[in-house]
Amino acid sequence: MNNIKSPWLEHYPSKVPFEIKPHHYESLVDLFEESVRKYSSLPAFVSMGTSISYNELNLLTRKFATYLQQELGLQPGARIAIQLPNILQYPIAMIGALRAGLIVVNINPLYTSREMQHQLADSGAVAIVVLANFASKLENILRSTSVRHIIITELGDQLGAFKKTMVNAVAKHIKKMVPKYHLPRAVAFNDAINRGSQLLFHPPIIEGTDIAFLQYTGGTTGISKAAVLSHSNIFANIEQFSIWIKGSLKEGEETVVTALPLYHIMALMGNCFTMMKLGAKNVLIPNPRDTKGFIKEIKKYKVSIFSGVNTLYNNLLNHSSISRVDFSDLKFCAAGGMAMQISVAEKWKKLTGVAITEGYGLTETSPILTFNPLGGKERLGTVGMPLPGTQIMIADRTGQALNIGEAGEIYAKGPQVMKRYFNQSLETAHAFSSSGWFKTGDIGRLDEDGFLTILDRKKEMIIVSGFKVYPSEIENIIAGNHKVLEVGAIGVPDERTSEAVKIFVVRKDTSLTKDELWEFCGKHLTLYKIPKHIEFIDELPKSTVGKVLRRALKEEELLEV
Missing domain, CATH: 3.40.50.980 (Rossmann fold)
Known part of the structure; x- marks a missing residue:
């Protein structure tokens, strides 16, 4: 384990093992065929009212x-x-x-x-x-x-x-x-x-070592590369995730809403394969951007499992029809892909009575590395602790382990981590440390109980007069303003401070002014974190899973300079 501290093990959920056992499947096909044997007559997928x-x-x-x-x-x-x-x-x-x-x-x-x-x-x-x-x-x-x-x-x-x-x-x-x-x-x-x-x-x-997917990264921080994911990579993550959540769920009895696209690794592993292993009924949503139609569809089912990203939850919460959905059967809500804003998570729990359990991962890690404990033991604002068999290290610029509580780049090891990028030997070499750790490119910190907090993408961090500013922190604070629907933060050049914070705001209430926002920020942010520039826009650029594309905001800003 490279003498890396693993503080999470002392605080692991009861009955969750530290490691996963060697699985008896050779491939994802074996997993599917076992699910067919166990749940033959049960509904597997539902789309537009038709079930198979x-x-x-x-x-x-x-x-x-x-x-x-x-x-x-x-x-x-x-x-x-x-x-x-x-x-x-x-x-x-x-x-x-x-x-x-x-x-x-x-x-x-x-x-x-x-x-x-x-x-x-x-x-x-x-x-x-x-x-x-x-x-x-x-x-x-x-x-x-x-x-x-x-x-x-x-x-x-x-x-x-x-x-x-x-x-x-x-x-x-x-x-x-x-x-x-x-x-x-x-x-x-x-x-x-x-x-x-x-x-x-x-x-x-x-065989398990055979390639199952060439899964392309989103390309939000550079060229889109294909992560080579084997059957064993995906299956390991299915095992890790199903072990983590199965205490709260019952085989053959759950109904999961799949609004995140199945071509995305998060939905592919979590909603498709893991739910298949549990014999769940999977309700497919072809177009989650149609919030009215989305709500109309989920009203037809006794939904027990729900997954999404911050944008999806926020859109639902801001639609008048959501209050008419019966969430009495809801057991488990998951989130990942982008930082979950605390204000959104709190509103969702107030509406449904169920907390949003946040996790963290990447395309290259099949995807989940960490997840919050279930059963009311989640820690809002964190992405939980490493799944069984997963190691997390916070490293400095030289790749050396930092102390608990210090911020640095998140390194990861585990059976779910890819071996390489497809036809990208140089990118592969850059992605791994000399000792085999996968370098995520994300900045985070571990607390003394082993819970991981994501601070931001390494490439998106803003440096104001030498001070590090994390866009997600700015966004999280400003999203707490009741007149704000959505917000994105980037760094822009500044002659005096090298960089300054600029925010792009989609207003929920059109009466919101820049002066109001500056006053609000002054109450919640230290001086160098307060946005110097505010721009109101109609819509934020997003990826297909709803992640705010800060790079697109930055590119647009550069074009206007």
Whole structure:
């Protein structure tokens, strides 16, 4: 353990082991097939009112895997891209691809053609499953990729004959969501499944060390790189997370709302695979930005598990219909991806009676490294303590361990940590210390009980007259003003102090003035942390999971200088 102190072990939740046992599965496919055996008739996924059971999912994924293997001739290790929102076709395509021994490359459906081209070309994907809504973007860049096989699906394709016709017609002809495209060699998703049903599947041998996903980082602090995540990496994190939460949940009885996109590592591991291991019913939300429709959907179910990011919770809390949702069955709410603002967490607990349990992780760590204890033992403002088998160290600039309570870069080790980036040997070398620690690029500190607090991204820290200012602290304080809906903080050049704090504020109450905000900041922030510049805007730039993109704010600021 490199003589690194592990203060969290003395305060671990009861019945949670310090390490995970060697698992008896070789792959995520083994995990899925066991879930099918245990929960065969139970609902696995629900989308737009249509449900499929674990056994139906087993049959559909097997047919799709057979099509990929037998008709397309894709060999184990070939890369297949999936560009879908949260609809039933996603788990069918993703699990089917894994069953065929393929490597899944998740692509954000909202990406531009340029962003798609980068990931397709970089990964060497030879096949893609894409929603018809985005097929025109694929057509634009197809020749500059290795893609030879295109499978296209429409929103309603797995909703049954009548609903399929209705949903697809509305999307195409009324909402005009499907731009024209010309991909004559493309195959319809349902046709691929039908063809697979007529062929014989030969299950490949899949080992834990085999690559399951090339999972691209968000690219919020630089070029988007693919983390190489093996079956063992993902499964280790499933084990770690399920051990941590299972005392509060019952197998085969839970209903989880999945609003975060399944192509994102947080939802993929936590909402998809971990909930599958527990036999939960997964309610898929295709468009969580439609807050009214989102609330209308969750009112139909007895939701017991909810996950999201700060922005998602905040949007729900600020919609008038949220008070009419019955949260009496709610047991567990999780958050990650960005700092949870204390004011938002407190409002959510007041509304639902259930605290938001915050965790921390990265794409490169499958993703969860730390999580707060459940059962009312969470510490608001922290991201909890390391999961079983995970080591966390706070390091100085030279990579040496700092003392408890000191702030520095967060280093991590554990079975969930990737071994490398795909085709990026230099980036891989930069990402690991000489002793094998993964360098997260985040700044944090451990307290004496082993709880981790995230202060900010290393690259986003603001230096004012030599003093370190963390944007998340500024945002957390200002979000507590009842007239503020959202806020983002960045550093801007300043002749006198080197950098100064600038905030971008989306007002909840249009009567809010800059003078009011400066007065508010003066009561809660020390002088050098008080924003020198305030700009009111209509909307903050965000990633697809709702993370405020400070880099985009900074780029926009530089353009205006």
